[in-house]
Amino acid sequence: MSFAQMIPAGLGMEDLITLMAAAAAGFAVYAVWSTLLVRDPMARRIKSVGLHRDELRQAMLAVQGNRARRRDGAVHVMRRLAERLKLLKTQQAEAITLRLAQAGYRSKDALVIYLFAKLALPFVLGGVAVVLVYFSGIWALSGTFKLLIALASVIAGAYAPEVFVANARQKRQHAMQKGLPDALDLLVICTEAGLALDAALTRVARETGPACPELAEELGICAVELGFLPERRLALENLAKRTALASIRGVVNTLQQTEKYGTPLSVSLRVLSTEFRSDRMMKAEEKAARLPATLTVPLILFILPSLFVVLLGPAVIGAIDGLRGVGY
Secondary structure (H helix, E strand, C coil), X not given: CCHHHHCCCCCCHHHHHHHHHHHHHHHHHHHHHXXXXXXXXXXXXXXXXXXXXXXXXXXXXXXXXXXXXXXXXXXXXXXXXXXXXXXXXXXXXXXXXXXXXXXXCXXXXXXXXXXXXXXXXXXXXXHHHHHHHHHCCCCCCCHHHHHHHHHHHHHHHHHHHHHHHHXXXXXXXXXXXXXXXXXXXXXXXXXXXXXXXXXXXXXXXXXXXXXXXXHHHHHHHHHHHHHXXXXXXXXXXXXXXXXXXXXXHHHHHHHHHHHHHCCCHHHHHHHHHHHHHHHHHHHHHHHHHHHHHHCHHHHHHHHHHXXXXXXXXXXXXXXXXXXXXXXX
């Protein structure tokens, strides 16, 4: 088949050359345009990262949803058991709720989980101790020691939730006590700038959040309660109850007195801030003064024996060698 027979009907050689020239010109224009076009290599990468982030978020939400459903199911079982045993209606429930709030656990399920742990841990730890002591044969102990270990495990399980909450409460109070002077300085600045107490507390909570989230959380809750409680005194008293700190109780009393008698708020807060900073410096100096007495025991137990070995060791070795020479 010749080249002339391959040309479609109705097209001449000139028409074919014209079409080929147009195609070549279009291809040349596209090549020049694609060469001169400035492409952003980050756009495709950002798009792929965004898609990957969305996929990870969806997977994380699915995992969190499954965990929440499992946790809600477990908490529901705990709540039913606590309600059946009437543990939530005891006189100690309110006091336990307050202690949990002071430790930072103020969710609606915190009391249920605490009561269930206090009820179940003695049986769990006691059962584990009985299995390990009586049936595993790991330790060859007498019957009295086995019974003491089992009883100690039961007692440890009974007091473990209280110890855990007490430690969390103490750490939280220490963190709030440490960040209170700075928060008071910020509160003084906000009140001198003309902000109301609730707005000042909200701003201070936002500013102190990265440094002291515990204190920021309490101040934020107090600011919210100042807005919807019928009396501002109740919000301040709730702040003192939730923190259980003498310093914050002093701040609350100062705020109540300034509101009652109309004294300048910034002056009172500045005096309190200076006093708290002085107390913190005194505590630091007290710890520094106790340091030599504290280091006495490690010095006697660890440093002096090694020092005696280094100083007296060569003399003792020389004396032993001398006595051996005399013996010969």
